[in-house]
Each structure stands twice: as C-alpha cells, then as structure tokens.
Amino acid sequence: MATYKEQLQKTWHAYEKEHGSVPATARDAVQWGVERGLISIPEVDPFAKLSSDMADALREEYATDAQGRRYRVNHAVRVSKAGVQYTFWAIMTDAPREHMQKAFIQRREQIVGDCVQLATDVEAYNALKIDQPAIPMLFDFRDDVEERRFWSAGEAAAA
Known part of the structure; x- marks a missing residue:
C-alpha cells in the first residue's frame, strides 16, 4: 500500500x-x-495541529537588538531518542550555549542540504533541456548576504 x-x-x-x-x-x-476519492480529508489530532501552529509562530517571532539587528527570537534543536524525533525550542536570550550551537549547526546543515538538492535539480533540468542555454547557479552567497543586510538596514532606517 x-x-x-x-x-x-x-x-x-x-x-x-x-x-x-x-x-x-x-x-x-x-x-x-x-x-474523485483519490485521497481523503485526514482526521487531525488537535494537539499535533496546535503544536505545528506553535512551531510556525515561534519560527516567525523576531526582535531587534540594541544595534538595530532584527533577529529570530526562538531556536529549535531536533533530537532523536529511541527512533522518535523531538524538537526542543528555546528563547535565544536565555538558551544554553550548547542549545544555540546545535541550533545554528542544524540550520546551516539545512541550508547546505537545500543547496545540494538545488544544484542537482538545476543540473538535471539543464541536461533535459540541452537545446536551451543552461541555467547557471552560483553558491557563493557572500555578496547576496551583504547586499540583503545593506538594503534591510536602509529599510529599517527609513521606517
């Protein structure tokens, strides 16, 4: 099945x-x-739905520090115990260093995984469309990060 x-x-x-x-x-x-009866509307566990909604809300909460940097307040660490995955959340200002270090490493690994998959997807598409110019994809984000930070700072100053 x-x-x-x-x-x-x-x-x-x-x-x-x-x-x-x-x-x-x-x-x-x-x-x-x-x-068409191909799929059914699922019965939803209300606590699972609320937990998912809370995780989304926590992920979207931001604050601004004394230097004007907008930062994410809550950070998650995924841990597997006995084959079950748990996500532990902590508020950055109060979180132990170990939690934040794991959270940052896991987020970086997500980004790397996304980049690997994007590179594979672009290569596969380009191979399928050899009659068209290849779509280039660069993975050095230093300039992009600095440009985004510059424009974000300008928008914050204008507000």
Missing part, C-alpha cells in the same frame, strides 16, 4: 495529467483529488 506522501504524489500526477503540464497550486490538486 502506498504511503500517505506517495498517495499525494500520485494524486498530483493524475491532476497534472488531466489538466496538462501547467503550473498549478497544491490546493487545487488536493480539492480535485478529494472530489
């Missing part, structure tokens, strides 16, 4: 096949799949 994610992927591909190869929203595909 297909996993939940495989069912969603199968529904997406069926939707795409019926509607043609055009960009579409996941919501449109989900509604279409539910209407």
